Amino acid sequence: MNFYTSSSNNKMKCTLCQHYCNIPLNKTGICGVNKNIGDKIECLVYGYPAVINVDPVEKKPLYHVLPQSKTLSIGTVGCNFKCSFCQNHGISQEQKINKDKYYSPEDIVRLALKNNCESISYTYNEPTIFYPYIKDIAVLAKKNGLKNIFVSNGFESTEVITHMAGLIDAANIDLKSFNKEYYKKHLGGDLDKLKENLKLFKKLKIWIEITTLIIPNLNDSTEELSNIAKFISNELSVTTPWHLSAFHPDYKMLDHPRTTNNSLKIAYNIGIKEGLKYVYMGNAGLQNNSKCPKCDEIFLQRITYKTTIDKRKYGVQCNRCNNKLDGVFKTARTMSVADTFYSSDCSDIKKQFSHFDNILKEANFKKELPFTPKAIISPHAGFIYSGFTANAVYNMLENIKPSTILIIGPSHKHNFKNTSVSLFEEYNTPCGNIKIDLNYANYLKNKYDFIDFIPEVHNEHSTETQAPFIKEKFPNSKIVEIVYGDIFYENISLIIDEVFKKYPHIFVVISTDLSHFYDKNKANKLDNICLKAIDTLDISIWDKGCEACGRVGVKALINSANKFKLNSKLIDYRTSADISKDDTKVVGYVSAVLGN
Numbered sequence: 001m002n003f004y005t006s007s008s009n010n011k012m013k014c015t016l017c018q019h020y021c022n023i024p025l026n027k028t029g030i031c032g033v034n035k036n037i038g039d040k041i042e043c044l045v046y047g048y049p050a051v052i053n054v055d056p057v058e059k060k061p062l063y064h065v066l067p068q069s070k071t072l073s074i075g076t077v078g079c080n081f082k083c084s085f086c087q088n089h090g091i092s093q094e095q096k097i098n099k100d101k102y103y104s105p106e107d108i109v110r111l112a113l114k115n116n117c118e119s120i121s122y123t124y125n126e127p128t129i130f131y132p133y134i135k136d137i138a139v140l141a142k143k144n145g146l147k148n149i150f151v152s153n154g155f156e157s158t159e160v161i162t163h164m165a166g167l168i169d170a171a172n173i174d175l176k177s178f179n180k181e182y183y184k185k186h187l188g189g190d191l192d193k194l195k196e197n198l199k200l201f202k203k204l205k206i207w208i209e210i211t212t213l214i215i216p217n218l219n220d221s222t223e224e225l226s227n228i229a230k231f232i233s234n235e236l237s238v239t240t241p242w243h244l245s246a247f248h249p250d251y252k253m254l255d256h257p258r259t260t261n262n263s264l265k266i267a268y269n270i271g272i273k274e275g276l277k278y279v280y281m282g283n284a285g286l287q288n289n290s291k292c293p294k295c296d297e298i299f300l301q302r303i304t305y306k307t308t309i310d311k312r313k314y315g316v317q318c319n320r321c322n323n324k325l326d327g328v329f330k331t332a333r334t335m336s337v338a339d340t341f342y343s344s345d346c347s348d349i350k351k352q353f354s355h356f357d358n359i360l361k362e363a364n365f366k367k368e369l370p371f372t373p374k375a376i377i378s379p380h381a382g383f384i385y386s387g388f389t390a391n392a393v394y395n396m397l398e399n400i401k402p403s404t405i406l407i408i409g410p411s412h413k414h415n416f417k418n419t420s421v422s423l424f425e426e427y428n429t430p431c432g433n434i435k436i437d438l439n440y441a442n443y444l445k446n447k448y449d450f451i452d453f454i455p456e457v458h459n460e461h462s463t464e465t466q467a468p469f470i471k472e473k474f475p476n477s478k479i480v481e482i483v484y485g486d487i488f489y490e491n492i493s494l495i496i497d498e499v500f501k502k503y504p505h506i507f508v509v510i511s512t513d514l515s516h517f518y519d520k521n522k523a524n525k526l527d528n529i530c531l532k533a534i535d536t537l538d539i540s541i542w543d544k545g546c547e548a549c550g551r552v553g554v555k556a557l558i559n560s561a562n563k564f565k566l567n568s569k570l571i572d573y574r575t576s577a578d579i580s581k582d583d584t585k586v587v588g589y590v591s592a593v594l595g596n
């Protein structure tokens with residue numbers, strides 16, 4: 001899409017911002033960087049950012065967008081406003097373009113990924129004026145799982161904002177004053193158009209946070225601040241965050257006084273009085289916590305740009321009342337046993353895996369199978385105890401490349417009926433993210449009435465402990481996680497049947513441990529029943545005393561395996577006594593592979 005139209009007398013109209021400049025041939029518009037070159041308007045700064053930095057996203061400021069993440073920030077020269085207090089006037093009021101190095105959209109996305117950024121921010125000067133460059137970067141960023149952020153004066157054209165929908169995830173927009181004259185005279189803008197734009201952002205569901213730079217004696221009257229707060233509260237939403245930023249002397253306002261903390265607090269109280277749920281005081285080193293508007297639970301703690309999150313508790317909902325949090329959050333599944341069942345340090349996990357592999361090598365472990373694997377049974381205790389058994393069975397899968405791995409495991413922490421499929425977007429394992437196959441997960445949820453999404457049950461270790469193995473062995477696969485409560489095995493078997501019948505690209509992992517806390521002799525006796533049932537795929541044996549915690553899942557697999565004439569091979573069996581050396585109280589672990 002182009003953001004210009006031809007006009008009369010060789011002029012061209014730029015449709016990037018609300019100035020809608022009618023530009024004569026070979027001239028630039030107000031921003032100085034969009035030029036009429038005859039048959040089109042060329043964005044002269046395309047590929048030439050003047051600044052590239054890695055920032056905490058809180059610095060934008062955005063407090064409800066991917067908290068505690070890094071964002072690659074880029075800005076060019078030029079601006080469509082002329083603010084006398086501009087803190088970035090060195091680039092915004094500059095029109096000389098440094099063309100020493102060209103950065104393609106691919107280069108920018110690569111830089112963001114290399115620096116572990118979760119988003120790209122178009123910031124420092126007014127991004128609208130280099131939107132042709134932004135839109136090309138943003139499309140690529142999206143494809144690579146990065147979010148796009150606009151930090152803007154809100155003077156975009158309607159065409160640009162409409163185009164941003166679905167591409168730009170969040171914006172911080174300045175609402176510098178509520179005085180029309182001030183906007184016109186001191187900034188070169190139009191308050192009414194800005195207000196309409198803010199409403200359009202909201203309507204198009206682009207997450208916005210508002211910033212007001214509080215300048216003593218210019219925009220800090222109670223009346224003006226109340227009007228701004230009322231506008232946000234009534235026309236946008238009470239949950240739209242309002243950032244009150246402290247002014248410090250800069251550019252053409254070097255002799256103007258700074259904003260005091262007291263002024264910020266007065267403005268803060270005005271925002272709260274007008275019903276705003278998230279009011280923050282920036283540039284002043286003050287505590288700025290985010291509280292759940294429903295129950296007052298603090299869900300994010302921050303001082304300046306440092307945000308503290310308890311990652312184990314953190315999700316997209318309030319930890320106390322389950323209220324959905326306002327903002328753009330990574331909808332990641334809680335990793336509940338990193339640091340306890342397995343290390344939260346990727347290098348430690350890798351060391352542990354190679355230790356297991358070395359033992360297999362020394363034992364001349366054979367990886368060949370007389371059939372193609374379709375499913376495995378894998379244990380789920382701490383890696384120190386059952387990691388070897390699990391690693392051995394994942395080693396049998398070297399020749400397959402499933403695009404999705406369906407993990408089915410019992411719930412240990414929650415009593416509930418039926419099953420829950422995770423509809424979070426990803427798993428954050430210590431060795432990197434694994435995407436959840438949301439197409440398949442949603443399909444399952446819609447198809448079967450015994451599958452629901454119960455977010456709180458997805459802090460389950462029986463499924464989670466499979467994730468580091470999957471990340472290691474199948475780095476490009478997605479996963480689907482089903483945690484089951486009280487359910488008949490025949491129901492779960494329906495899901496597995498469908499995979500065996502119709503979806504060769506999906507691989508099934510059934511998670512279970514065996515007997516718990518008997519002495520070793522008794523455990524071996526009981527576990528042998530389970531092993532025999534798995535080996536012979538005979539459910540009737542299983543029911544003669546096997547005490548696996550994942551018995552429903554294993555029975556479902558055996559049931560489906562018989563229907564599809566699968567073979568079974570036991571890979572490893574041991575108990576926790578092998579590590580603890582305590583035979584009085586043990587847990588049994590088995591792994592097996594099934595296929596045809």
Ligand code: SF4
Pocket residue numbers: 014015016017018019020021028029030031032033034079080128129
């Ligand atoms: S971006 Fe705005 S200021 Fe620049 S040429 Fe286009 S309409 Fe004019």
